[in-house]
Amino acid sequence: MPEGNEIHRWAERHETAFAGKLVRVDGPQGRFTDSGLLDGRKLRRVMAVGKHLGYDFGAGRILHIHLGLQGDFTEGKGSLPPVKGALRLRLWNPAAVTWTEIETAPALRRLRYSQNDGSKELPAEQIAWVELRGPMDCTVYDERRWNELLERLGPDPLNGDGPERVLERMAKSRKPVGALLMDQEVAAGIGNIYRAELLFRARLSPFVPGREVPAAVARSIWKDAKALMRAGMVDRRIVTTEKRDRPSYKLMGDRGRGSLGVVLPEELHYVYRRHGKPCLVCGAEVKKQEMEGRNLYWCPSCQA
């Protein structure tokens, strides 16, 4: 599932491409029937909170999108591509879409999440249309409903929020910190990759009850989340390892393959999906276990 870095990135791109413009919206396969509420209106801004997107069309009309596990955007320039696949919604700038042009270039379709470093992406200013497929939710909210959502969500590291409310919730909870970090009401936008990696970087066991996490540690995790997630917006991949800990760097130094500004896929993370492999720092075997329905990864030695 895309985490907050990805959601904020979409918000920034779509705001750059469409905010302040009269945009067209439709659901050409009948999978989005509220397009009449939005079509032809000016898009004011695009908001991101945690894993939620809100496209503000004014007059209290906010298009709420949650990508969930399967949801994905396609974007492009030139003419709208032929309708195909399980297309939920299209949004386009009629002044930028060229209707006469024969579609020659295939639509730019994203690779799987986290396998794409963003290097072949369109500049956001050139996006003329966006397609949405497979979201968990795509609904027109009124302001009351949007505000209710905001009230439920915890602070978001990418919205400049401070850690105070996270600390408060943690201090009251016996739940393990690994579960609390994934709880969107505690902290919005952190998902499975960042959860595992932030705890490793803090050398904190995911099983420590929230109320036993020292406030200074919780604050430093929050600070780390801000920096890591911001970096994940820019290069799209989630990279959490420090250069000095990457095996290719240890082996070859600055002459190594991994030191040319490219992070090798197997060196992106310390523990996420590295179960059964040696910890990059201490060599102990990385473990995996289910916690509240999601796989948790950790090093039992570094995070004792």
Ligand SMILES: [Zn+2]
């Ligand atoms: Zn370790």
